[in-house]
Amino acid sequence: MANEQHAFLQSSKLPAREQWQLAITQAGFDLQLNPALQPRTVVGYVPCQLNGDDSGVEMHFENAADFMNSYRHLVGSRDCCITFRWGGSMRECACAMIASFALAESFDAVVSYEGEAPPASLQEFRADVERAVRDAAKEKKRKPAATATPLKTSTPPQGKPWWRFW
Known part of the structure; x- marks a missing residue:
């Protein structure tokens, strides 16, 4: 089952990727967003x-x-949202937590995990993010998929067609 976290913002405050990246860096986290990301x-x-x-x-x-x-009961007049989804990976969870924390801290986002009430304070939210980052560091890295070895092809013995069994 997928997890969801919503970051609700005023569309006028939705940052460009570069502004968002700067907010993440200034918050002290080592998360690099994809350079091609277009938040809108x-x-x-x-x-x-x-x-x-x-x-x-x-x-x-x-x-x-x-x-x-x-x-509406959570977000007031905010008019847009970035929803983060992840499965069981704590690395993916940490990415979502860091990215949404930066939106909350620097762009006045209201963040809600699956519709729950937002964290009581930015300090509480930061502590949750730091826990997720620690748990992500403990998670075993996924090994790349093993390279498949090519199938050996064989040719039927010469002299007898392959469809003859007798």
């Missing part, structure tokens, strides 16, 4: 570098009224 149009998996290792997280930009209205 992102839909899908975004490769990242977490503490120098390959990782990433799904990100989806959303500004549909029905989606935003379903969270």
Whole structure:
């Protein structure tokens, strides 16, 4: 089952990738967002570098009224959202946590894990992010898929067609 975390923002405060990256760096985290990331149009998996290792997280930009209205009790007048999705990987979780923390700290985002109330304070949120980063560091790195060895091809013995069994 996928996990979801929403970062609700005013569209006027939604940063460009470079501003977002700067906020992450200034917050003291080693997460590098993909240089091709475009926050206003992102839909899908975004490769990242977490503490120098390959990782990433799904990100989806959303500004549909029905989606935003379903969270109105949490977000007030904010009119857009970046949703982060990940599976069981703590590395992907850490990417989502760091990226959403930077949005909260520098761009006034309200962050909600699966519709729950936002963290009580930025200090509490930072502590959760730091825990996720520590847990991600303990997670075993995935090994690249083994290189498949080519199948050995054989040719039927000469003199007798392959379809004759007698």
